[in-house]
Amino acid sequence: xxxxxxxFLALSASSLTYTAQAQTETAPEAPAAAPAPAVDPxxxxxxxxxxxxxxxxxxxxxxxxxxxxxxxxxxxGDKTSSLSGTIAFSRPGKGKVEIKDGTNTNMTLTxxxxxxxxxxxKTFQGTDVNGDxxxxxxxxxxxxxxxFLSGLxxxxxxxxxxxxxxxxxxxxxxxxxxxxxxxxxxxPSMVFVLYVDPTDKLLRKVExxxxxxxxxxxxxxxxxxxxxxxxxxxxAFTFKAGPGVKVVAEVPTYDAKLKVGVAPFALTGTDLSGKxxxxxxxxxxxxxxxxxxxxxxxxxxxxxxxxxxxxxxKPKGFEIIGVSLDDDKKALTDFxxxxxxxxxxxxxxxxxxxxxxxxxxVRAIPFTLxxxxxxxxxxxxxxxxxxxPAIKAALAVKVxxxxxxxxxxxxxxxxxxxxxxxxxxxxxxxxxKKTAVEN
Numbered sequence: 435x436x437x438x439x440x441x442f443l444a445l446s447a448s449s450l451t452y453t454a455q456a457q458t459e460t461a462p463e464a465p466a467a468a469p470a471p472a473v474d475p476x477x478x479x480x481x482x483x484x485x486x487x488x489x490x491x492x493x494x495x496x497x498x499x500x501x502x503x504x505x506x507x508x509x510x511g512d513k514t515s516s517l518s519g520t521i522a523f524s525r526p527g528k529g530k531v532e533i534k535d536g537t538n539t540n541m542t543l544t545x546x547x548x549x550x551x552x553x554x555x556k557t558f559q560g561t562d563v564n565g566d567x568x569x570x571x572x573x574x575x576x577x578x579x580x581x582f583l584s585g586l587x588x589x590x591x592x593x594x595x596x597x598x599x600x601x602x603x604x605x606x607x608x609x610x611x612x613x614x615x616x617x618x619x620x621x622p623s624m625v626f627v628l629y630v631d632p633t634d635k636l637l638r639k640v641e642x643x644x645x646x647x648x649x650x651x652x653x654x655x656x657x658x659x660x661x662x663x664x665x666x667x668x669x670a671f672t673f674k675a676g677p678g679v680k681v682v683a684e685v686p687t688y689d690a691k692l693k694v695g696v697a698p699f700a701l702t703g704t705d706l707s708g709k710x711x712x713x714x715x716x717x718x719x720x721x722x723x724x725x726x727x728x729x730x731x732x733x734x735x736x737x738x739x740x741x742x743x744x745x746x747x748k749p750k751g752f753e754i755i756g757v758s759l760d761d762d763k764k765a766l767t768d769f770x771x772x773x774x775x776x777x778x779x780x781x782x783x784x785x786x787x788x789x790x791x792x793x794x795x796v797r798a799i800p801f802t803l804x805x806x807x808x809x810x811x812x813x814x815x816x817x818x819x820x821x822x823p824a825i826k827a828a829l830a831v832k833v834x835x836x837x838x839x840x841x842x843x844x845x846x847x848x849x850x851x852x853x854x855x856x857x858x859x860x861x862x863x864x865x866x867k868k869t870a871v872e873n
Contacts, residue, residue: 478602479593483611486630487591487603493635495589499524500636502660506577510651513762517576521657522664523587527563528671529571542574543673550673553685553797558673560681577655578626578642586637592628610641622646636660647772649765688815689795697810698723698803701755702789705778706767711755713809720752720812720828721805722821725796727759727785728769733800736817737773744777747825751807753777759799761785807833 494500501522508515523529527546532539543550544567551559551574563570572584582592592613593600601616610627617624622644629639638660643652675681692698704710713721724740726733744754756779760766763783770779782789794801802821806812806828816824 478604479600480604483603483605483613484591484593486605486611486635487593487628490630490635490637491586491589491591494586497525497587498663499666500587500660500662501664501666503658504575504577504579504655505658506575506579506653506655508651508653511649511762511765519575521572521575521583522666522670523568523571524666524671525568527567529568530671531571531574533574533576542571543671544568544571545671545673548673550681553682556678556680557685558675558679558681559685560673560683577640578653579637579640579655579657581626581642582628582640583637631660634660634662636662649768685797686795687798688801692794692803692811692814694811694814698805699793701780702793703780703782705780706763706770707778709778711778711780713805716753716755716805717809718751718807718833720747720807720825722752722754722816722825723757723803723805724754725757725759725791725794725799725801727799728766729760730799736800739818739821741773741775743822743825746822747829750829752825752829756780757788757790759785759788759791759796804828807831 499522501520503518503520505516505518517533517535519531519533521531528544530541530543532541538555541550541552544563546567547563549561549563549567549570551561553559566588569584569588572587573580575583581598585592585595592598593603599616600613602612602614604612606612606627608629609632610629613626613628615624615626623646624642624644627641628637629641630636631638636657638657640655641652642654643650673681689699698713701711701713722740722743726736728734740754744752754777756775756777758766758779758781760781761783763781766779766781769775780790788796794803800817802815802817803811804813804816804824808831812828812831813820813824
């Protein structure tokens with residue numbers, strides 16, 4: 435199974451990025467006067483909601499261990515997808531999360547000393563534990579539950595999470611705790627609803643919904659068979675490598691053959707308009723090959739930087755080819771139109787199974803390659819502050835134009851074939867002298 439990205443974590447990142455980007459794009463270059471500093475209104479927090487969240491954090495912090503099953507359902511437009519799995523931890527430092535997607539299972543496990551994260555069916559990445567091992571495992575749950583569970587298990591109320599400023603927190607009629615994050619004016623609208631069991635104070639359901647530009651998405655995660663302080667088998671958190679399974683220290687996020695000075699692999703497929711894109715079309719240009727997706731928070735966060743470079747250096751010979759790992763063509767088309775992305779984006783609707791993504795060995799996005807004028811890789815994964823210097827350096831390279839063939843010279847006139855010399859007449863022989871006859 436390929437890397438699974440928690441939907442609402444990506445949406446949260448995208449939303450926060452949107453706010454920052456909007457402020458940047460609309461700021462005047464030379465304001466007449468400095469605006470007065472904005473004062474954020476105090477969040478509207480219902481005391482009853484605050485108490486429930488604090489009690490839940492204390493209940494989780496008191497646990498020696500926990501096991502439960504979960505089902506997470508995502509809805510976006512007319513598409514619905516579901517994941518299920520198990521969650522377990524035992525203090526100190528042991529945890530395990532299994533994610534089931536149809537017939538595929540992905541596992542993350544820690545025994546307190548090593549952290550094992552499944553890359554694919556036959557590969558795990560094994561690293562030394564750095565930080566809170568249990569928290570690291572719980573952050574791998576691909577659902578809205580991730581936003582809250584790891585903090586609660588650590589004894590921290592969601593209200594005390596500095597990464598998520600809240601605008602309002604209330605308790606609704608059915609006991610659900612409604613939490614609305616503060617995402618900035620003009621940005622998306624997001625709402626979480628947490629349901630806590632009144633007896634053990636542990637979560638039983640987390641709902642999340644997001645609306646932006648007339649579109650909505652939702653995620654509902656339900657927790658069942660919740661067992662506090664269960665008795666685990668002695669080997670419950672022991673990593674067992676199956677037949678043919680290997681453990682590696684580092685997992686390449688792209689094909690190791692992609693190095694500076696090497697020609698990129700061929701591109702396949704078509705862009706959103708149905709046109710094929712080939713490297714031959716970009717001969718002599720500096721090109722950024724950008725693997726991304728509309729649901730990828732870091733990708734969206736990098737987009738303003740990419741577009742700024744495109745605006746500045748396109749007149750000088752810089753181009754971009756996007757490779758989208760989206761599976762929804764309409765969502766991608768709408769995004770491209772809304773953000774005015776005028777460069778081509780290759781799309782086949784296969785998500786992580788995208789043909790170009792697989793050909794390039796892409797396991798994480800964003801991933802970029804900068805191709806030089808000579809058609810070879812000039813930089814691998816230049817992003818952020820490294821992007822512009824890489825583009826400038828590639829544009830500055832002088833590439834010799836291919837030598838023009840010398841003009842063909844007219845063929846020299848062939849000498850006329852020598853005619854055979856006319857046969858000379860035989861020399862006349864002198865007449866024979868007559869001999870005198872003596873009488």
